[in-house]
Amino acid sequence: MKHVAVVGAGLCGSLLACYLGRRGYTVDLYERRPDPRVTGAERGRSINLALSERGIDALRRIGLDGQVLKDALPMRGRMVHPLGDETNFQPYSLDGDRAINSIGRGALNDALLDAAEATPGVTVHFDHPLSSLDPETGTLGFADGSQAKADIVLGADGAGSATRGLLMAYAGEGFSETVSFLDYGYKELTIPARDGEFALDPGALHIWPRGTSMMIALPNPDRSFTGTLFWPSSGSNSFASIGSPAAVERHFRENYPDLLELIPNLVDDYRHNPVGLLGTVKCAPWQLLGRVALIGDAAHAIVPFYGQGANASFEDVVELDRCLDATGDNWSEALPLYEEGRRENSEAIAEMALANFVEMRDKVADPLFKLGKTVEHTLERLLPGQYVSRYELVSFSTTPYADVRRRVKRQHQALGVVAGTLAALAAAAILRKVVR
Numbered sequence: 001m002k003h004v005a006v007v008g009a010g011l012c013g014s015l016l017a018c019y020l021g022r023r024g025y026t027v028d029l030y031e032r033r034p035d036p037r038v039t040g041a042e043r044g045r046s047i048n049l050a051l052s053e054r055g056i057d058a059l060r061r062i063g064l065d066g067q068v069l070k071d072a073l074p075m076r077g078r079m080v081h082p083l084g085d086e087t088n089f090q091p092y093s094l095d096g097d098r099a100i101n102s103i104g105r106g107a108l109n110d111a112l113l114d115a116a117e118a119t120p121g122v123t124v125h126f127d128h129p130l131s132s133l134d135p136e137t138g139t140l141g142f143a144d145g146s147q148a149k150a151d152i153v154l155g156a157d158g159a160g161s162a163t164r165g166l167l168m169a170y171a172g173e174g175f176s177e178t179v180s181f182l183d184y185g186y187k188e189l190t191i192p193a194r195d196g197e198f199a200l201d202p203g204a205l206h207i208w209p210r211g212t213s214m215m216i217a218l219p220n221p222d223r224s225f226t227g228t229l230f231w232p233s234s235g236s237n238s239f240a241s242i243g244s245p246a247a248v249e250r251h252f253r254e255n256y257p258d259l260l261e262l263i264p265n266l267v268d269d270y271r272h273n274p275v276g277l278l279g280t281v282k283c284a285p286w287q288l289l290g291r292v293a294l295i296g297d298a299a300h301a302i303v304p305f306y307g308q309g310a311n312a313s314f315e316d317v318v319e320l321d322r323c324l325d326a327t328g329d330n331w332s333e334a335l336p337l338y339e340e341g342r343r344e345n346s347e348a349i350a351e352m353a354l355a356n357f358v359e360m361r362d363k364v365a366d367p368l369f370k371l372g373k374t375v376e377h378t379l380e381r382l383l384p385g386q387y388v389s390r391y392e393l394v395s396f397s398t399t400p401y402a403d404v405r406r407r408v409k410r411q412h413q414a415l416g417v418v419a420g421t422l423a424a425l426a427a428a429a430i431l432r433k434v435v436r
Contacts, residue, residue: 004028005138006156007030007156009126011105011108011109011296012313014116017122019062023321025121029122030148051101052101054398057318064111075102078364079200080209081209083208108310128146131162133153156295159281159301163298164283185231185275186229187228189229190225191263193222193223200225209362243271281297286343295316296313303353303357308394320338323341346401
C-alpha cells in the first residue's frame with residue numbers, strides 16, 4: 001500500500017505529507033481552501049503560534065527547523081500588564097534563557113506547503129472540500145463531483161474535521177464524538193509598529209489579565225504585535241454586550257487604558273474582525289479498518305492556552321512515523337499503535353490547557369502566584385533534575401504530556417509532605433517553649 005490521501009493542508013497535514021513523502025509514499029494532499037500563499041490569511045484568523053520544543057523537534061527531524069525559526073521571535077517569559085499597576089516580567093525557565101517562539105500561523109503554513117510540494121511524491125490539490133468517504137475502499141468524493149482513491153486516508157482537517165464527521169456517519173454507534181465549547185470566544189487586534197519599532201518588548205508574551213477575561217499579544221517580524229482578546233461570549237463585559245464604537249472605547253479605557261494609544265484602529269479591528277470559537281474535541285476511535293485515521297486537531301482539538309495545539313499535532317506526526325518504523329510500514333498495525341500511544345497524552349494536554357486559561361486570566365497578577373513561581377524556581381535550583389516545573393516540562397522537553405501530569409502530581413505531593421512536616425516541627429517547637 002503506497003498511495004496515501006491526506007485531507008487538510010493546514011499545519012499538521014502539510015507536515016504529515018512531508019514525512020510520508022520522505023518514506024517513499026505517493027501522497028495526495030487535499031485542501032478545501034484556495035492556496036493561502038496566493039489568497040493570504042483570512043482577516044482576524046491568524047492566531048500567532050507559540051512554537052516550542054515539541055514542534056521544533058518534529059521540524060528538526062526533516063531539516064525544516066532552521067528555515068522556520070529564522071523568522072520566529074523568541075519569547076523568554078510573560079510580561080504581565082496588571083490594571084493600575086506596573087508591568088512585571090515572569091521568565092518561563094529557571095535560567096531565563098529558554099524561550100517559546102512567536103510565529104504567524106500563515107507564515108508557518110506557507111513554509112510547510114512549500115516543503116510538501118518540494119517533497120518527491122507529494123501533490124497538493126486546493127479547492128477540494130471533502131464531501132464523501134468510503135472507509136472500506138478508500139474512495140474520496142469532493143464538492144465539485146470529482147473522486148479519488150487511496151490505500152490509506154488520513155484526516156488532518158482540523159477541529160471542524162469533515163473526515164471525522166464522515167467517519168462518524170459510517171461507523172454510527174461505533175464512533176463517539178464530544179465537542180465542549182467554552183463560553184468564551186476570541187478576537188484579534190493589531191498593535192502596529194511605532195516609528196518603525198516594536199511598541200512593546202518583543203522578547204515577551206504580553207498578558208493583560210482581567211479576572212474573567214484577558215488579552216494577550218505576540219510579536220511579529222514586521223514589528224507589529226498580534227493581540228488576541230479572550231472574552232466571555234455572553235453576559236456583561238462580553239463580545240455580545242460590547243458592540244458600539246462608544247462601548248468599545250469605554251471598555252478599553254476602563255480595562256486596557258494602555259492599549260488605547262497602541263491600537264489606532266481599535267474600533268475598526270474590533271467591529272470587523274470575527275469572533276472565533278474555543279473548544280475541546282474528543283472522539284473515539286481515531287482509526288477504522290486499519291486504513292483510515294484522524295490526526296492532530298481532527299482527533300483531539302484543544303483550547304490554545306498552553307500554546308500546544310500545533311506542537312501536539314506535530315508530535316502526532318512524529319509518533320505515527322515511529323509506529324510505521326516499528327511495524328515495518330504495516331498500516332493495520334501502525335494506526336492502532338499510534339492511537340494507543342497518543343490518546344492519553346492528548347487528554348493530558350487538553351486538561352492542562354484548560355487549567356492554564358484560569359492561570360493566565362486570574363492568577364498571573366496575584367502576588368501569591370508570583371511568590372509561588374519564585375519558590376518553584378528556587379526548588380529547581382536546589383534540586384536540579386529532580387524538581388522541574390510543569391511549564392518547563394511541557395514547553396522545553398518532549399516528555400510525554402501524560403508523564404508530565406504524573407510527575408508534577410508527585411512533586412506537589414512531595415512538597416505537601418515536606419510543608420506539613422515543617423509546619424508540625426514549627427508547631428512542636430512553639431509548644432515546647434510554651435510548656436517551659
